[in-house]
Amino acid sequence: MSEIEKNYAIQVENVTKIYKLYDKPIDRLKESLSLTHKEYHRDFYALNGLSFNVEKGQTVGIIGTNGSGKSTILKIITGVLTPTTGRVEVNGKISALLELGAGFNMDYTGIENIYMNGTMMGYSKKEMDDKLQDILDFAEIGDFVYQPVKTYSSGMFVRLAFALAINVEPEILIVDEALSVGDVFFQAKCYRRMEEIRKSGTTILMVTHDMGSIIKYCDKVVLLNKGNFVAQGTAGHMVDLYKKILAGQMEALEEELKGKEADGIMNDFSGDRSSGKKEGSSRGLMKEKITINANRTEYGDGRAEIYDLGLFDSRGNLTNLLLKGEMFTIKECIRFHADIESPIFTYTIKDKKGTDLTGTNTMYEGTDIQPVKDGDEYQVEFTQKMTLQGGEYLLSMSCTGFEHGEHVVYHRLYDVANLTVISNKNTVGVYDMESKVKAEKR
Numbered sequence: 001m002s003e004i005e006k007n008y009a010i011q012v013e014n015v016t017k018i019y020k021l022y023d024k025p026i027d028r029l030k031e032s033l034s035l036t037h038k039e040y041h042r043d044f045y046a047l048n049g050l051s052f053n054v055e056k057g058q059t060v061g062i063i064g065t066n067g068s069g070k071s072t073i074l075k076i077i078t079g080v081l082t083p084t085t086g087r088v089e090v091n092g093k094i095s096a097l098l099e100l101g102a103g104f105n106m107d108y109t110g111i112e113n114i115y116m117n118g119t120m121m122g123y124s125k126k127e128m129d130d131k132l133q134d135i136l137d138f139a140e141i142g143d144f145v146y147q148p149v150k151t152y153s154s155g156m157f158v159r160l161a162f163a164l165a166i167n168v169e170p171e172i173l174i175v176d177e178a179l180s181v182g183d184v185f186f187q188a189k190c191y192r193r194m195e196e197i198r199k200s201g202t203t204i205l206m207v208t209h210d211m212g213s214i215i216k217y218c219d220k221v222v223l224l225n226k227g228n229f230v231a232q233g234t235a236g237h238m239v240d241l242y243k244k245i246l247a248g249q250m251e252a253l254e255e256e257l258k259g260k261e262a263d264g265i266m267n268d269f270s271g272d273r274s275s276g277k278k279e280g281s282s283r284g285l286m287k288e289k290i291t292i293n294a295n296r297t298e299y300g301d302g303r304a305e306i307y308d309l310g311l312f313d314s315r316g317n318l319t320n321l322l323l324k325g326e327m328f329t330i331k332e333c334i335r336f337h338a339d340i341e342s343p344i345f346t347y348t349i350k351d352k353k354g355t356d357l358t359g360t361n362t363m364y365e366g367t368d369i370q371p372v373k374d375g376d377e378y379q380v381e382f383t384q385k386m387t388l389q390g391g392e393y394l395l396s397m398s399c400t401g402f403e404h405g406e407h408v409v410y411h412r413l414y415d416v417a418n419l420t421v422i423s424n425k426n427t428v429g430v431y432d433m434e435s436k437v438k439a440e441k442r
Helices: 025-033 070-077 110-120 125-139 142-146 154-166 184-199 211-217 235-246 250-257
Strands: 008-022 041-055 059-063 085-090 094-097 172-176 203-207 220-225 228-233 297-299 304-312 321-323 327-336 344-350 356-361 377-385 391-403 406-422
Touching: 008 025, 008 070, 008 203, 025 041, 041 070, 041 085, 041 203, 041 220, 059 070, 059 211, 059 235, 070 085, 070 172, 070 203, 094 154, 110 125, 110 142, 110 154, 125 154, 154 184, 172 184, 184 203, 184 211, 203 211, 211 235, 211 406, 220 235, 228 235, 235 321, 304 391, 304 406, 327 344, 327 391, 344 377, 356 391
Parallel strands: 041 228, 059 203, 059 220, 094 172, 172 203, 321 406
Antiparallel strands: 008 041, 008 085, 220 228, 297 406, 304 327, 327 377, 344 356, 344 391, 391 406
């Protein structure tokens, strides 16, 4: 092993994982019995020629949309799956937080499962004796640890599994969305423990949809799309590229990455791009460059039409992904098909349950719109600071008015677009009051 290789905790070289997909169960039997070796399957590339390295002591994140191969590569690294082609080298003892408790025997007690899993990780009984109290203190499940785990609540089961995986002092910790388990207090303890082992020099490889955690913890990020390696680099830069994938701007992303190999940012767009929307296609509308809800609800009397809309981050990028604490702008373009005395332009942000969280309109803001004529067009901008907590939200907008004391809807778009807010500090509730804290010893 060369000196360079000794510095790597994980090496992934040209890894491909192919699954055979059959339209009908009988096709698998037909293929196995075929004398002419006729194929009845089609190949699905979960991973396609993936390569990257993780240095010892680094915290590396893997991000990408659902189906990009993130969990597949973690399972290959931990030995749960075998690659179709390629090579993975691991230099160090691994503890994996993939499917929590997957190695537990439901008929064994918590204590018995701790020792069994410790043995599977390569620890002796003496070593597990030394770690036992730390595991029990972290799990906080009391005397239930002496009962069969099949009697546990889901919360107790998760606590024990996480406590075991994170307290065995691994050289390499693999985490797949595991920090989103348990109640808020347990999650906070998990994050503190993660920070401790990160500072102690443990190598961490993590997959999560929480971009706040990616930005906060990761020294390097690998970006995947549909099984293909797209790029690797600093967390902030990779999150920006990820935004473009979410917005379907694959062509723009390819242009951005051209010529950057010399800076250590590699790209591979050999995979399927059928879902990508070309930037500037058609009439170059804003809505073509962000994710729009195909199942939105819209209604109105037709005298006005919201024909375009956009979401812009603080750097002026069209995106559905916004950072908590930064300024952002909502734009609406309206075309009028009749004379209207006093139109009002609005937006509302709701949570996934449909609860209105915030919103405003030109009337509330004191922006009076002069009477409009048939054929007039307006562009309205609402600029504000994002103080909502990290999470998923829905945007609605409308053009309305009052006529003879009655509220009239000219055009309304319900849940027209999603908002993903990225945060590395969530407080209690749905929004952050941005408290300034001062503490002095008296």
